[in-house]
Amino acid sequence: xxxxxxxxxxxxxxxxxxxxxxxxxxxxxxxxxxxxxxxxxxxxxxxxxxxxxxxxxxxxxxxxxxxxxxxxxxx
Amino acid sequence: xxxxxxxxxxxxxxxxxxxxxxxxxxxxxxxxxxxxxxxxxxxxxxxxxxxxxxxxxxxxxxxxxxxxxxxxxxxxxxxxxxxxxxxxxxxxxxxxxxxxxxxxxxxxxxxxxxxxxxxxxxxxxxxxxxxxxxxxxxxxxxxxxxxxxxxxxxxxxxxxxxxxxxxxxxxxxxxxxxxxxxxxxxxxxxxxxxxxxxxxxxxxxxxxxxxxxxxxxxxxxxxxxxxxxxxxxxxxxxxxxxxxxxxxxxxxxxxxxxxxxxxxxxxxxxxxxxxxxxxxxxxxxxxxxxxxxxxxxxxxxxxxxxxxxxxxxxxxxxxxxxxxxxxxxxxxxxxxxxxxxxxxxxxxxxxxxxxxxxxxxxxxxxxxxxxxxxxxxxxxxxxxxxxxxxxxxxxxxxxxxxxxxxxxxxxxxxxxxxxxxxxxxxxxxxxxxxxxxxxxxxxxxxxxxxxxxxxxxxxxxxxxxxxxxxxxxxxxxxxxxxxxxxxxxxxxxxxxxxxxxx
Numbered sequence: 001x002x003x004x005x006x007x008x009x010x011x012x013x014x015x016x017x018x019x020x021x022x023x024x025x026x027x028x029x030x031x032x033x034x035x036x037x038x039x040x041x042x043x044x045x046x047x048x049x050x051x052x053x054x055x056x057x058x059x060x061x062x063x064x065x066x067x068x069x070x071x072x073x074x075x
Numbered sequence: 076x077x078x079x080x081x082x083x084x085x086x087x088x089x090x091x092x093x094x095x096x097x098x099x100x101x102x103x104x105x106x107x108x109x110x111x112x113x114x115x116x117x118x119x120x121x122x123x124x125x126x127x128x129x130x131x132x133x134x135x136x137x138x139x140x141x142x143x144x145x146x147x148x149x150x151x152x153x154x155x156x157x158x159x160x161x162x163x164x165x166x167x168x169x170x171x172x173x174x175x176x177x178x179x180x181x182x183x184x185x186x187x188x189x190x191x192x193x194x195x196x197x198x199x200x201x202x203x204x205x206x207x208x209x210x211x212x213x214x215x216x217x218x219x220x221x222x223x224x225x226x227x228x229x230x231x232x233x234x235x236x237x238x239x240x241x242x243x244x245x246x247x248x249x250x251x252x253x254x255x256x257x258x259x260x261x262x263x264x265x266x267x268x269x270x271x272x273x274x275x276x277x278x279x280x281x282x283x284x285x286x287x288x289x290x291x292x293x294x295x296x297x298x299x300x301x302x303x304x305x306x307x308x309x310x311x312x313x314x315x316x317x318x319x320x321x322x323x324x325x326x327x328x329x330x331x332x333x334x335x336x337x338x339x340x341x342x343x344x345x346x347x348x349x350x351x352x353x354x355x356x357x358x359x360x361x362x363x364x365x366x367x368x369x370x371x372x373x374x375x376x377x378x379x380x381x382x383x384x385x386x387x388x389x390x391x392x393x394x395x396x397x398x399x400x401x402x403x404x405x406x407x408x409x410x411x412x413x414x415x416x417x418x419x420x421x422x423x424x425x426x427x428x429x430x431x432x433x434x435x436x437x438x439x440x441x442x443x444x445x446x447x448x449x450x451x452x453x454x455x456x457x458x459x460x461x462x463x464x465x466x467x468x469x470x471x472x473x474x475x476x477x478x479x480x481x482x483x484x485x486x487x488x489x490x491x492x493x494x495x496x497x498x499x500x501x502x503x504x505x506x507x508x509x510x511x512x513x514x515x516x517x518x519x520x521x522x523x524x525x526x527x528x529x530x531x532x533x534x535x536x537x538x539x540x541x542x543x544x545x546x547x548x549x550x551x552x553x554x555x556x557x558x559x560x561x562x563x564x565x566x567x568x569x570x571x572x573x574x575x576x577x
Contacts, residue, residue, distance in 0.1 A: 010550060013532040014539065024299055031298035032488055035325055036520075036549060051301045051334035 001066050007040050008062065017062045024056035034059060041065075047072035077220045078243040080147055082250075083284045084109065090261060090287040097264075097311060098292040101137050105287070111141045116148025116211055118204040119176070122195050125150045125214070126222055128172045128437070132156050132179040132187050135271045135292055138199050140280065142178045143225070143271075145199075150214040151176075152223035154238065155272040158183045163541050164236070165190055168228055171238055171438050220244040226437050227274050227374050230492045230546070232482065234499040238437035241277075245377040248430040250281045252402045256382070257342055257368065259315060261287030266313035266340075268293055268322045273489070274374045275346065278317045288315070298322070301329040308337045316340055319347035319489030327354045332361045346370045346379060348486035349477065352393055359387065371397035371477065373491070375446070375461050377431045380404045381475055396474040397467070404429045406475065408467055413451035418469070422478055425467040426450075428460045485514040487521055490545045497548065500541050501525060504534060509557060511565050512548060523548030524570055526556060 005017050015028045023029045029037065037059075038049055049072060058068045076082055087095075087105040095105040103111070123129060129151045131142045139155070146153040154172060156165055158179075169191065179187040181200045188196060220243045228236040253259070259282050267290055269275035283290040291311050297304040304326070308316075316323075316337075323345055326332065343358065343365055350369060359367060372379035383398025400406040408416040408423030416423040428450055435443040450458040466478040483494040494512040501510040501523060510525035525534065531551040539547045558569040 009532070013535050027296075029299070030544060031295070031325065032545060034299050035328060039328065048330065051305070051329050051331045054299075054301050054329050055303075056300060 001062065003044060004041070004066055004069070005062060007037065007044065008065075011036055011040075021061045023061060024059045029059060041069060045069050045073065076247070078147070078215075078218055078222070079224055079246055079281060079284070080144070080215075082247065082281075083144065086284055086287045093261070093287060094289045095283065096137050096140050096290045096292065098135075098137050099294050099307075103137050103141075108141065108144070110206070112144035113148055113206045113208075113211060114204050115141055115145025115199065115202055116214075117207040118149075118202050119145055119151065119178070119197065120149035120207075120210060120214060122176045122197075123149055123151045125217055127151045127176070128154050128174045128223075128226055130154050130156050130169065130172065130174050130177045130191075131271075132158055132177050132191075133183050134158065134295065135267070135276075136180070137292070138180045139271055140290070140292075142199055143280070146178070147224065148211055148214070150218065152225055152240070154226040154228070155270075157270065157272050157543070158186060160543050161539070161541050162190055164543065167235060168238070169194075171235070172226065173438070218243075220247070221434070223434060225277070227272060229374055230484075230490075230496050231442070232484070232493040232495040233442075234496050236496075237439055237442055239274075239374045240434040240437050241274075241374075241377050242434050245431050245433060246277065246281055248403055249377045249379075249401070250278070250285050253278060253378070254282050254286050256401065257344060257366070259286055259288060259342075263288040263314045264291050264312050264339075265289065265315045265317065266291045266293060266308050266311070268298075268316070268318045269489070270295065273319075274378050275317060275319055275489070278344075278378055282315075282317070298325060301326060301331040302334055305331050305335045305337060309335060309339070312339050313337060314339055315342050315344075317344045320345050320350045321347060321488040323358060324351065324354045327357045332357060336361045338362075340365055342366045342368070344368045344370055346372070347489040350395055352391060352395070355385070355395070359385070369395045369397060371475075372427070373461075373463050373465075375433050375463075376404070376427045376429075377433060380406050380427050380431060383474060394476055396470055396472075396476045398474050401431075404431050407452075408469070408475075409451065409462075415452055416469075419471050419473075420468055422466050422468050424481060425463045425465045425475070425477075426460045427463065428458055432459055432461055483512075485516075485521075487514065487519070488545050490543075492521075492546055497521075497523065497538075497542065497546055500538060501534070503541075504529065504537050507534070509565075511557065511567065511570065513567050513571055515571065520550060521548045522571075522574070523551045524554050524557070524574075525551070526554055529553075 087109040091106045095108045129146045176195045177191045223240045226238040231237040267279040367385040370379040370382045381397045383396045405428040450460045464481045467475045497512045506529040507527040513522045558566040560566045
């Protein structure tokens, strides 16, 4: 999860990832950032994130993104 | 027909009750749109003179389209300013335009009041005016077809954005050719991806209003939610996508086409940057009967000047040509000595002449002199050309192929960016001693390297206060020093090599 936080910090440093729970709904991450984020996650964690999973709920917090990555790893 | 409103009204008469614009929560017919725009025009005209620029300060919506047309009815020209832009940039644009009137809506009213002090701010959601037919007719009688319609700002290497002014005549010329060539008709639903401060959206808006097609506005945040985005495109029966390459790639990168296929889409016209063959193939596979077209051209020549329809039986070898000129556009290559290049595989600068040429940059004589010239091939009479700064060459089929830039301009996520503009902003930050911006085209990543006593996080935050998000480098890296070339210039190649090798 630390690596994920690092990726996020690099893409968008202006957010406190420990506490933020509305990353997408609060417009902290826009489509451009999410696009870079997904490419980085797919490279870094060797997973594929299908379209149906790219919804705000899965990206609103670091915890949720991590849960999504874990889920994709199991598949 | 003399101005874009003539074409619009002609369509309104033919397709009275057909939907002109659809967005997420609202739909409007041609008749309603015409009435609303004339009503707004009747009000706005009280505050402006003929051809005054008016800032439209809102996100894309039906209100926005009504404001554009309303401003045209009032005799002015419009400039959309994205409310999400940093305040400093908005002020720079406003200072260039010297516009006294700002049009906004409920959503952006408070921020408009804060940013545009001492200006007349009109909230479109509060206008309730009787249509003054007589006044509108009198304004119309004073117009000529060379009067401007819109001003679009692009990145400027001097650090100040440049406002490209486009006339009725150029739009009429281009949109008629464009809709004919690609068979855009009243039964089309055009799914609008591009933001309205981008000239890709000009094709969506006016292709609709010239033919009676329906403009389907896709709200920006749908692009963070690709499943919803595809549902929206499909549920609204979209037939036509005139999109930036990066937006098409966004859907393919998100594996969107594995989710659902927008089956009714029969034409995809893409531009903005070089289309990666891998992504194009994905799209073509899923839409086996659709027409795909690569179009090319900078804002200065009104949308596009060349096109190439993809031939599914041809092996492109990684390069899709930008093709041949649209009708009534002169596109040619000049070498270093201003001689025309006519044979294949020789590199030259792409130059354009014709009605498509914009009226130049607003309130910026120097840039106009630098970019719009007398055609060096013509010594006999006045023939204005635009030098694109893009290199091109002819392939063996006589079609043009894009071959890079003369300067440090890049295309990133559909945006045209001058790396020097970013560097200038970074240098304005106190503790930065030197900096260089580099774009890794293959990885589509924008880098900012700097020397100075400031951490990269703070620098990024400072920068995002001044530049639009797409101009803020994704990676900002602090270096001890910059490697230099033999000539003492910053060695960009070496910096990237060092970066990737740790």
